[in-house]
Amino acid sequence: MELCGLTLKNPLVLASGVMGTSATLLRRVALGGAGAVTAKSCGPVARAGHPNPVMVDWGHGLLNAIGLTNPGAEEEVDLLAATREELAQMGVPLFASIFAGTEEEFAQVAGVIAGAKPALIEVNISCPNVRDDFGTPFAAIPETAAAVTQAVKRAVGEIPIAVKLAPNVPDIGRIAAAVVAAGADAITAVNTMPGMVIDPEAAQPVLSNKTGGISGPALKPIALRCVAEIAKTVDVPIIGTGGVLTGRDAIEMVMAGAIAVGVGSAFWYRGENAFELIAEEMKAFMMDNGYATLSEIKGKALR
Numbered sequence: 147m148e149l150c151g152l153t154l155k156n157p158l159v160l161a162s163g164v165m166g167t168s169a170t171l172l173r174r175v176a177l178g179g180a181g182a183v184t185a186k187s188c189g190p191v192a193r194a195g196h197p198n199p200v201m202v203d204w205g206h207g208l209l210n211a212i213g214l215t216n217p218g219a220e221e222e223v224d225l226l227a228a229t230r231e232e233l234a235q236m237g238v239p240l241f242a243s244i245f246a247g248t249e250e251e252f253a254q255v256a257g258v259i260a261g262a263k264p265a266l267i268e269v270n271i272s273c274p275n276v277r278d279d280f281g282t283p284f285a286a287i288p289e290t291a292a293a294v295t296q297a298v299k300r301a302v303g304e305i306p307i308a309v310k311l312a313p314n315v316p317d318i319g320r321i322a323a324a325v326v327a328a329g330a331d332a333i334t335a336v337n338t339m340p341g342m343v344i345d346p347e348a349a350q351p352v353l354s355n356k357t358g359g360i361s362g363p364a365l366k367p368i369a370l371r372c373v374a375e376i377a378k379t380v381d382v383p384i385i386g387t388g389g390v391l392t393g394r395d396a397i398e399m400v401m402a403g404a405i406a407v408g409v410g411s412a413f414w415y416r417g418e419n420a421f422e423l424i425a426e427e428m429k430a431f432m433m434d435n436g437y438a439t440l441s442e443i444k445g446k447a448l449r
């Protein structure tokens with residue numbers, strides 16, 4: 147299939163953050179059948195992340211607050227370039243992911259990371275805008291989402307960008323329209339949903355950071371609704387992400403309007419060969435239901 151001018155052997159994309167940035171891990175995911183892989187988000191400076199515990203399986207999904215652990219863009223660019231070359235030999239495009247606290251920082255990180263020539267740069271705008279008094283994430287307001295998109299687009303030249311939206315906004319269609327007008331080539335939807343899990347015996351939140359992001363099964367209906375709203379509003383490719391564990395989940399994502407499907411927490415639930423399993427299940431569903439191509443399915447539940 148085709149995404150922003152890239153050829154992917156299947157529509158399944160490793161979601162950012164789940165398998166880090168190390169070439170070894172990303173290569174394992176590529177060997178395990180991913181159509182493309184996204185590296186963990188990288189920012190302007192090195193961050194150690196939060197102390198343990200940083201993740202909990204609470205029965206209906208995962209809650210994580212890793213704290214955007216990363217080595218910083220300058221440190222990461224060579225590693226990404228080497229990983230990109232290795233994956234290219236397997237026919238698997240590498241997507242980079244970036245975050246920052248201001249528009250200017252986003253442009254600076256994007257410029258540095260563009261040096262690794264990733265196939266696409268995902269722009270994680272779920273982080274708080276440090277200039278905003280209340281630390282409102284860039285993804286929450288159309289104007290700030292658009293400003294970041296425009297700054298990144300200017301900094302990266304020809305490299306396509308996918309802006310990754312947050313699910314906890316009142317009107318995700320408006321945010322999508324704003325980032326597309328500002329130059330986004332694609333949209334990734336969605337990031338995790340803020341949540342909390344409490345240990346009642348200890349009478350305290352389980353995560354050291356107290357709150358975290360919900361991913362996995364509990365996120366799927368939210369992600370499907372977001373993808374559907376975005377697909378009804380804009381006409382760029384959507385990487386539908388959130389709670390895809392099976393081929394049926396992936397098909398639902400495409401029926402909501404996505405053309406590619408992000409897969410993250412499935413590694414926790416289905417193990418190393420999650421991609422292979424999901425791809426096989428997608429194929430089986432399509433055969434059983436008389437579909438020959440993904441474009442026949444895309445947006446079918448919206449008509």
Ligand SMILES: Cc1cc2nc3c(=O)[nH]c(=O)nc-3n(C[C@H](O)[C@H](O)[C@H](O)COP(=O)(O)O)c2cc1C
Pocket residue numbers: 161162163164186187201208210212214243270310336337338360361362363365387388389390408409410411412
């Ligand atoms: C452990 C973990 C780390 C993550 N780190 C990042 C990250 O660095 N950048 C980002 O944009 N999203 C990050 N995410 C969000 C995922 O990319 C994805 O949007 C989310 O988990 C929903 O998909 P899933 O239900 O398939 O996991 C992370 C998710 C998890 C579970």
